[in-house]
Amino acid sequence: MARLLVQLKLRLLVNALKSSAAVQASFIISCFFAIVLAVGGFLVLSLFRGSATSVDVTTVIFTFFAFGWLILPIFAFGLDSTLDPTTLQLYPLRTRPLAVGLLAASCTGAWPIANVIALLGVTVGLASGSVGVLIAIVAVLLQVLFCLVLARFVTTAMARLLRSRRGRDLGVFLIVPIFALYEFFAQVVPRLLASGSLHASSFNGFDAWMRWLPPGLAAHAIRDASTGHAGTALLRLVILAAVIVALGALWIRSLNRAMVTADTTTGSSRVRGGALPFARPGALAAVAARFWIYQRRDPTSLVYWLLTAVIMAVVSASAILGKQHHPAVLLASAVFGAAFVGYFHANAVGQTGPAFIYEAAALTGRRELRSYFWGQDIALGVIAVPLLFAVSLGLAAAVGRVEYGLFVAAVALAGLGAGLGICNILTATAAFPMVKRAGNPMRQPAPGYQAYGIGGVLANLATVAVTAIPMIVAVVLLGQHPAVAWYPVLLCCGIGYGFGLLYLGVRLAAIAATQKLPELCQVALASQL
Numbered sequence: 001m002a003r004l005l006v007q008l009k010l011r012l013l014v015n016a017l018k019s020s021a022a023v024q025a026s027f028i029i030s031c032f033f034a035i036v037l038a039v040g041g042f043l044v045l046s047l048f049r050g051s052a053t054s055v056d057v058t059t060v061i062f063t064f065f066a067f068g069w070l071i072l073p074i075f076a077f078g079l080d081s082t083l084d085p086t087t088l089q090l091y092p093l094r095t096r097p098l099a100v101g102l103l104a105a106s107c108t109g110a111w112p113i114a115n116v117i118a119l120l121g122v123t124v125g126l127a128s129g130s131v132g133v134l135i136a137i138v139a140v141l142l143q144v145l146f147c148l149v150l151a152r153f154v155t156t157a158m159a160r161l162l163r164s165r166r167g168r169d170l171g172v173f174l175i176v177p178i179f180a181l182y183e184f185f186a187q188v189v190p191r192l193l194a195s196g197s198l199h200a201s202s203f204n205g206f207d208a209w210m211r212w213l214p215p216g217l218a219a220h221a222i223r224d225a226s227t228g229h230a231g232t233a234l235l236r237l238v239i240l241a242a243v244i245v246a247l248g249a250l251w252i253r254s255l256n257r258a259m260v261t262a263d264t265t266t267g268s269s270r271v272r273g274g275a276l277p278f279a280r281p282g283a284l285a286a287v288a289a290r291f292w293i294y295q296r297r298d299p300t301s302l303v304y305w306l307l308t309a310v311i312m313a314v315v316s317a318s319a320i321l322g323k324q325h326h327p328a329v330l331l332a333s334a335v336f337g338a339a340f341v342g343y344f345h346a347n348a349v350g351q352t353g354p355a356f357i358y359e360a361a362a363l364t365g366r367r368e369l370r371s372y373f374w375g376q377d378i379a380l381g382v383i384a385v386p387l388l389f390a391v392s393l394g395l396a397a398a399v400g401r402v403e404y405g406l407f408v409a410a411v412a413l414a415g416l417g418a419g420l421g422i423c424n425i426l427t428a429t430a431a432f433p434m435v436k437r438a439g440n441p442m443r444q445p446a447p448g449y450q451a452y453g454i455g456g457v458l459a460n461l462a463t464v465a466v467t468a469i470p471m472i473v474a475v476v477l478l479g480q481h482p483a484v485a486w487y488p489v490l491l492c493c494g495i496g497y498g499f500g501l502l503y504l505g506v507r508l509a510a511i512a513a514t515q516k517l518p519e520l521c522q523v524a525l526a527s528q529l
Contacts, residue, residue: 005101009108034110041118048125055223058126062143062215065115069147071177073155095256099248102255106148115144122222132226135233139218142240146214149244153251180310214243283368287359287375295383300443304344305383309391312337316395330395330404331472334412337391339457339464341384342419346456348376349431349520351443356524360517369510373424377502380420388412406487407475410494411468417498418467421505422460428513430455433526446526467501 017024045061048054106112119140127136210216217240225233295301316333349356363369389409396405432453433446445453471494478486513520 002097002101002104005105006108009105013109031110034114037111038114038117041114042121042124045119045121045126046124054126055219058122058219058222059210059216062119062219063210063213065119065143066147066150066215069151070154073151095252099252099255102152103148103248106152112144112148115147116140119143122219126219126222126226128226131230132222135225135230135237136222138237139221139240142237142244143215143218146218146240146244146247149247149251153247153254156251157254179307180314214240217243282371283362284371284375284378287372288378289375291376291379292382295379303442305387308337308340308344309387311340312388312391312395316399328476330392330399330408331411331475333395334388334392334408335415335465335468336461337388338412338415338419338468339460340419341380341388341416342421342423342464343456343460345376345380345420346423346426346460347431347434347452348423348427349524350434350445350527352524353434353527354525357521360521360524363513363517366510366514369428369513370506373427373506373509377420377424377506381416384416384420385413388416403487406491407478410491411471411475412494413491414471414494414498414501415464415468417501418464418505419460421502421508422463424505424509425512426456426459428509428516428520431520431523433523433528435528446528471497 013027017027041061045058048057051057120137122140123133123136127133211220217236221233221236221240224230224236295305312333315336316330345351352359359372363372389412392408392412393402393405396402396408430452432449434443435446436443474490474493478490
């Protein structure tokens with residue numbers, strides 16, 4: 001069974017090279033990044049030789065690899081059919097041989113080999129002596145085996161969920177922590193390293209309780225064997241092997257249940273009819289109600305709001321984690337937060353898709369178009385205003401200047417008006433089709449329209465930054481001589497200024513969309529959602 005499934009996995013990999021150009025490019029890119037991970041991971045782990053915190057850092061890296069195997073297979077579930085246990089449901093196969101075969105197939109490919117090579121860097125960075133190197137090799141193999149069994153157990157236990165709409169929604173929400181980790185390593189870590197706030201000794205004591213989890217057991221087994229405690233090292237490896245066996249037993253039990261349980265995720269769901277809330281007063285309320293329902297029920301929309309908060313936190317990281325804690329840096333987070341609210345919703349036609357055709361049938365004039373844009377802005381503002389206000393206060397509290405949060409909120413709300421205004425203008429003048437690709441739960445620009453997305457980011461950032469200058473100047477001047485009475489006045493000025501910018505944006509967008517409605521309908525029809 002194991003040999004057949006390994007051959008099947010190899011056949012799938014070979015067939016990928018004979019498929020379309022897009023599949024070939026994806027396969028080559030995947031292999032390239034696997035090589036980068038193997039070489040980079042080996043070099044990083046080998047650099048900690050002789051460091052007093054080498055075991056702590058190794059535990060951190062082992063844990064990071066385990067989390068990667070826990071989360072990333074959920075993204076690949078709809079793309080890699082070998083992760084779905086029901087693909088072999090109709091064959092008369094016993095569960096235990098099937099589990100062994102699936103585990104062997106999981107070990108086949110570029111990424112498992114890359115993980116083994118990367119983690120073998122501990123043979124240079126942590127292990128010493130022949131016994132230490134031997135224990136290090138066994139510990140790395142057990143660590144990778146633990147990651148594979150963990151990934152298989154999670155995907156098998158969640159197989160029915162991942163095939164459903166809720167499972168696809170889960171894949172969308174996982175983008176938020178992955179994006180936060182990426183921004184942390186791309187923005188925060190280099191700043192901390194440059195300022196000297198992050199170094200190897202920063203991980204001292206990290207494994208006070210992590211040492212008894214599987215990644216910590218593997219790392220400490222290598223250290224114990226290298227310091228002459230071979231018995232303790234073997235005991236840790238035995239505990240790690242017992243954890244893998246127990247996790248494997250749970251996986252086999254879950255696999256057995258998945259193979260004999262009927263799949264009901266493709267069944268039809270009950271449709272609840274009813275009028276849109278607040279839709280009777282007119283077109284403006286109907287559009288606002290429709291956009292409001294999408295903001296609540298569409299996971300992509302919820303992810304956009306979470307990403308906005310993450311971006312604001314990342315931009316202000318230097319003020320929070322730096323030594324000076326200068327609150328002026330928070331003004332940049334307000335500009336970025338308002339700009340990305342506009343960018344994430346700057347292509348309402350392409351994000352709506354063919355359903356926009358039904359809305360366009362009611363947009364017969366400039367007045368109706370103004371109602372359309374106002375309805376969208378009302379629904380977005382109901383979420384954006386409290387979100388930006390709360391994040392601004394929270395970041396100011398993290399810096400240690402809670403009163404400065406009202407200044408930041410004033411800039412954010414003024415920028416929000418500019419962001420939503422340019423959002424409406426871009427929707428009317430630079431709409432582009434959106435598509436959903438296999439393996440990526442987020443909507444993306446259609447082929448040939450990637451420049452539109454980049455241009456939308458630059459246009460929103462530039463517009464919000466320029467229009468927010470008067471509010472930023474007022475905040476800087478009043479911040480030198482703070483008075484409690486100025487806080488509500490400045491906040492009201494920010495709201496009024498932002499509303500004026502939004503009003504101007506709606507008027508200009510309605511004028512531009514009057515002559516471009518047929519082109520907007522063509523963009524909507526070209527979207528594949």
